[in-house]
Amino acid sequence: MAYDLADAIALARANKAQGIAKAKLPWREKKYRPLVFTARFGWKVRDGDRLLLSLGRLRDRIVLPVPEFTDRSGHLVTPERWGEMKLCWSTVARSWALHISYRAVDDSLPGAGSPEAPEPGAVSVHAVTVAVDEGVINPMTLAALGPYGAYEVLVINGRGARAAKQVRNKGMARLQSKMSCCRTGSRRHRRLAEAKRKLRAKTTRRLRDFNHQVTAKANRFIRELVAAHERTTADGTDVVVRLVVGDVRGIERNTEKRRRASRSTRQQLSQWERGTQERQLAYKTGLPIQYISEANSSQTCPFCLHRRKVRGRRYVCANKACALVLHRDAVGGVNIHTLAVNDGTFVPVPPGTDIRVKYLRAQPGWSSGQRERHGFHQHAQARAGASRWREARSSAWYRATCTADVGDAGVAAVPKGEPR
Numbered sequence: 312m313a314y315d316l317a318d319a320i321a322l323a324r325a326n327k328a329q330g331i332a333k334a335k336l337p338w339r340e341k342k343y344r345p346l347v348f349t350a351r352f353g354w355k356v357r358d359g360d361r362l363l364l365s366l367g368r369l370r371d372r373i374v375l376p377v378p379e380f381t382d383r384s385g386h387l388v389t390p391e392r393w394g395e396m397k398l399c400w401s402t403v404a405r406s407w408a409l410h411i412s413y414r415a416v417d418d419s420l421p422g423a424g425s426p427e428a429p430e431p432g433a434v435s436v437h438a439v440t441v442a443v444d445e446g447v448i449n450p451m452t453l454a455a456l457g458p459y460g461a462y463e464v465l466v467i468n469g470r471g472a473r474a475a476k477q478v479r480n481k482g483m484a485r486l487q488s489k490m491s492c493c494r495t496g497s498r499r500h501r502r503l504a505e506a507k508r509k510l511r512a513k514t515t516r517r518l519r520d521f522n523h524q525v526t527a528k529a530n531r532f533i534r535e536l537v538a539a540h541e542r543t544t545a546d547g548t549d550v551v552v553r554l555v556v557g558d559v560r561g562i563e564r565n566t567e568k569r570r571r572a573s574r575s576t577r578q579q580l581s582q583w584e585r586g587t588q589e590r591q592l593a594y595k596t597g598l599p600i601q602y603i604s605e606a607n608s609s610q611t612c613p614f615c616l617h618r619r620k621v622r623g624r625r626y627v628c629a630n631k632a633c634a635l636v637l638h639r640d641a642v643g644g645v646n647i648h649t650l651a652v653n654d655g656t657f658v659p660v661p662p663g664t665d666i667r668v669k670y671l672r673a674q675p676g677w678s679s680g681q682r683e684r685h686g687f688h689q690h691a692q693a694r695a696g697a698s699r700w701r702e703a704r705s706s707a708w709y710r711a712t713c714t715a716d717v718g719d720a721g722v723a724a725v726p727k728g729e730p731r
């Protein structure tokens with residue numbers, strides 16, 4: 312703890328010396344503080360099934376079952392690969408969480424360097440450009456050329472996140488208006504504040520899961536595309552990937568002053584999780600993100616370069632001779648790809664090019680063990696009768712069976728005895 316404080320003071324002084332005006336010395340009294348267990352002395356595994364966390368010479372150790380978790384490729388991470396651990400209070404999960412660091416296998420995709428300066432003496436390189444169009448409704452649309460010259464487009468739907476955000480916004484507003492009617496610090500006020508914290512934590516968990524769903528689907532799309540290109544290119548050619556994102560940074564700023572958007576649109580924009588998703592995608596693919604201007608990319612027809620305003624989800628080309636009909640975000644993705652390949656100018660896509668659009672929905676999934684727990688609770692609910700559910704929850708049988716601690720290992724609670 313003293314080391315942490317000393318580090319923080321040193322960092323603040325260094326920042327001040329560099330002229331960062333915001334730098335402050337540590338001033339807040341921390342309520343929670345992560346406990347760090349180092350690899351050699353802090354934690355050890357005994358008998359292969361118990362994890363001992365040392366709290367110092369005179370204190371009792373924390374004993375836990377050895378946690379099991381997998382890395383991104385689905386392989387079990389054994390304690391030999393573990394490093395430092397941190398025991399943290401998670402405000403989102405509202406419980407203690409043990410963070411374990413481990414050495415991961417580097418599976419990042421080969422990234423293309425800056426396109427102007429290819430490495431000297433490099434073998435022949437086949438560059439694949441993946442364009443990403445981001446939106447509020449469909450968080451990510453990926454467009455790239457497949458190995459046979461057709462466009463592969465993936466539209467990831469974001470309805471789940473919008474629903475979660477709306478539940479939160481409406482619920483927060485309702486609780487806030489109730490809170491404004493009661494005295495600060497009263498019992499009712501405290502309860503409403505607690506309900507607000509719970510709602511916020513629940514939404515944060517839902518959105519985190521959603522963001523991972525989106526970026527995992529995008530990551531899989533990119534990896535499958537690269538694999539397809541690797542199969543078709545000649546031996547000795549390296550396939551490198553360029554990840555280009557239409558630059559929408561800063562759209563959410565200054566919307567109120569200039570009244571560019573309605574109130575609800577402004578709220579949607581400010582709650583857009585674009586940055587988080589970009590970070591996750593860059594991390595999962597191991598590629599740096601390049602930003603290019605996406606001006607007019609959603610209004611221009613990729614085949615004939617006619618421009619029009621789009622309403623709704625469908626893009627219909629205004630040019631009668633072309634009459635393209637395509638998903639609006641797919642148009643944006645293809646155009647960003649064109650801009651990225653041609654240094655920021657629109658070049659018509661050759662007529663007759665196939666554009667294959669695939670839609671995926673990013674839905675909140677089940678965590679490990681959740682399905683069993685859900686099944687058990689559904690069963691209990693059916694026994695109690697759906698209409699009597701509220702009373703059943705306070706019944707002696709419910710308290711005897713359902714308060715059994717559901718462990719993190721994913722084991723469903725088992726009834727202690729049959730009712731009646």
Ligand SMILES: [Zn+2]
Pocket residue numbers: 612613614615616617628629630633634635
């Ligand atoms: Zn057209």
